Ligand code: AMP
């Protein structure tokens with residue numbers, strides 16, 4: 001009995017010590033007076049952080065930690081940094097199991113989760129096919145179907161084997177190439193809020209190149225006003241808080257081959273460059289989800305995409321269909337949305 005009590009006391013004591021050492025946790029930030037903004041290039045785009053605080057210097061340390069975290073994730077997840085952990089995995093993963101960080105493991109697991117949910121429309125192994133389309137598309141040619149068939153062998157999320165217990169990954173086919181460009185920015189935005197919240201800041205917005213993670217509304221407001229690009233620049237904005245919002249679209253990047261416009265986005269299952277053109281905006285509880293789904297719904301059949309969205313909690317989508325030469329075709333163009341997508345205001 002005595003030992004139990006002593007243990008109990010010890011536990012409370014340790015807890016008190018721990019609490020007093022959690023940096024900034026006790027700080028009251030409710031006196032936030034103005035919005036301050038910082039930006040830094042990362043992951044091939046510019047990250048912006050907005051925080052409501054009593055002064056710029058008050059939030060400086062927390063924002064610095066947030067940017068450090070983003071940089072750390074870039075060094076692990078980036079396809080464009082030859083030394084990234086991701087690229088080491090692509091190079092070695094066929095030859096031996098590779099031990100990876102918990103960050104890379106989390107993003108890969110989440111990526112595979114969305115691959116399964118979207119029938120393979122979202123697939124972080126699609127890169128070899130994208131490269132093939134680049135090679136041929138830049139010369140105004142469609143890749144020969146035999147080439148598509150051969151390269152497709154190196155594509156498929158089922159060819160990634162994760163051992164979560166050991167934290168290791170194997171790739172089943174030689175020449176596979178992983179690319180987390182469809183989800184990593186969102187994941188980084190989600191992670192960047194941790195130092196901000198730990199320091200007591202709640203009213204913030206993290207913009208990872210168009211993929212946003214949003215906290216509490218600014219003082220006296222109902223939410224953050226976010227404008228969505230629409231045809232004819234209609235004044236379309238939503239007011240939201242404590243969610244994420246991400247947009248995908250390839251309005252400007254496609255190859256014209258024999259009169260047909262092929263997107264640089266390739267359908268991982270058919271191996272063909274997309275010939276439909278749309279812009280997809282997804283609202284979800286976290287930015288990795290919004291990012292992955294915006295990419296997936298760019299690829300998927302529209303009905304199937306919207307049906308999937310309807311099954312997901314607190315997740316909504318807006319799809320703008322039919323762009324010509326970068327602008328919306330107002331005759332045949334359509335705007336579709338899931339049932340709960342916020343009305344514009
Ligand atoms: P986003 O801008 O979020 O739509 O992501 C586009 C990026 O995701 C591309 O630049 C590729 O790096 C990657 N990607 C392209 N197609 C796919 C796909 N079908 N599934 C997952 N990622 C993709």
Ligand code: MG
Pocket residue numbers: 181182183246248290291292293294295
């Ligand atoms: Mg995406």
